[in-house]
Amino acid sequence: MTFPIFQPLQRISRSMSYNLQVLGRNPWGEISGSLGDLGTLLPIMTALATAHSIDFNSTLIFTGIFNILSGMFFGVPIPVQPMKAIASVALSTKMGREETMGGGLSVGAVILLLSITGLLERASRLVPIPIVKGIQVGAGLSLILNAGAGINLISFPCGWEQLLWAILATTLVFATSRNTRFPFALMIFVLGLAWGFPGTFPSLGLQKPSLSPPPSHSIYTGFLTAGAGQLPLTILNSIIAVNQLSQHLLPFRAAPSINSLGISVGLMNLIGCPYGSMPVCHGRSGGLAGQYRCGARSGSSIMFLGTLKLLVGLFVGDGLLRWLQSFPTGLLGTLIFLAGLELVSVGRTLNTTAPDLPHSGLNVDETSNLIPRGPLSEEIAEERWILMTITAGALIMFKNDFxxxxxxxxxxGLLRLQEQYLAYKAR
Known part of the structure; x- marks a missing residue:
């Protein structure tokens, strides 16, 4: 008999055993993979810190701790990334730190409540796999389309030099694409830091985050202004889609459950935001795709990244900000492009090995009429493909997951109405 209190410890033990095995087999792949989603993290984190919407030092420390704990508990390269809807609103409306933290706290509290009550997992069962994959494919195409333009969000100059950087980095990636152990993400990151070197190293000194929770009215304002729009994005892409993508990319590993991901998102924000840390989630599913594409196969990758962020946050802190502001945007764009490329590729398994198909070996989701009892007919396969495409297309068109x-x-719904009408007519 296993007491419930020991179950998390047993999971951590199993995850760490797997992490160490994978790290021992391919250390450079894990290190390179840890940097695979920096194309999303660095621009947004730098922009928010420059706009004084977050505390840069606290963000490094707390997201580093969350990276380490996520790697220890989940045993897969689940990222810790900015809540992008909140970040976009904060940057476009020049929200202050208190309102930004209020948005993160409110979303974290709602997600935690839904997870503890089990409502989040129940809701996830109602979402058909073609729609989940549509969200993933749409997010991947959005990343590809905005790999260059999206970085302009932080007002970096983007001219022919940045285009040259992107071409050189992409050439390096594709020229080594068949060598799965080649650490191209690590090389791109080191090259970017070397190019943006400010001339003198930032001064070292122990940095301590300070507790300064936002007042209640800022939490209310932050939720109405940015948090309400973040909720569906977090539930669909940071929790449901990440759960499904983990099953797809790492089928030999137990995917993080919907509830565990939700609890993790809730706790990260309730703990970090009172100290001014950036509102975070487990990334759009592109974060996991990007880290996988760059070589990550276990939680050791994000534990490495978390340790690096924690040390920099404790001993360098704000001194790193100016250095990151000089990082070539062409290199960041390359990492974003690769994450999008990996994410789009999940759509190819929709009608072959998707987890809702009877022959996939996984549980069949009976909430969708598009799931057959036997082999897929051409009509059903086409309807599932169209459903995925419509979801992805609408996401790209309106730039909104919901x-x-x-x-x-x-x-x-229209397909089901047609089925009911035809069944009624056949009587």
Whole structure:
């Protein structure tokens, strides 16, 4: 008999055993993979810190700790990334630190409540796999389309020099694509730091985050202004899609459950935001895809990244900010492009080995009428493909995950109405 209090410890023990095995087999792949999602993290974190919407030092320390704990508990390269809807609103409306923290705290509290009550996992069962994959494919295409333009969010100059950087980095990646152990993400990151070197190293000294929770009215304002728009994005792409993508990329590992991901997101924000840390989630599913594409196969990759962030946050802190502001945007764009490329590729398994198909060996989700009892017919395969495409297309068109989700469900609802009408007519 196993007491519930020991179950998390047993999971950590199993995850750490797997992490050490993978790290021993391919250390450079894990280190390179840890940097695979920096194309998303660095621009947004730097922009928010420059706008005084977050505390840069606290963000490094707390996200580093969360990286380490996520790697220890999940045993897969689940990233810790900015809540992008909150970040976008904070940057476009020049939200202050208190309102930004209020948005993160409110979203974290709601996600934690839904996870503890089990409502989050129940809701996830109602989302058909074609819609989940549509969100992933749409997010991947969005990353590819915005690999260059999206970085302009932080007002970096982007001219022919940045284009040259992107071409050189992409050439390096594709020229070594068949060598899965080649640490191209590590090389790109080191090259970017060397190019943006400010001339003198930032001064060293122990940095301590300070507790300064936002007042209640800032939490209310932050939720209405940015948090409400973040909720569907976090639930769909940071929790449900990450769970499904983990099953797809690492089928030999137990994927993090919906509830455990939700609890993790809730706790990260309730702990970090009172200290001014950036509101975070487990990334759009592109974060996991990017780290996998760059070589990560276990939690040791993000534990390495977390340790690096924690040490820099404790002893360098704000001194790193000016250095990061000089990082070539062309290199960041390359990392974003690669994350998008990996994420788009998950759509190819929709009608072959998707987890809702009877022959996949996984549980069949009976909430969708598009799941057959036997082999896929051409008609059902086409309907599933169209459902995924409509979801992805609406997401790209309106730049909103929830709109893509709603469009997919609208199409699915019309299909069901047609089925009912034909069944009624056949009587």
């Amino acid at each position: 709109v893509g989700f709603a469009a997919g469900y609208a199409y699915l």
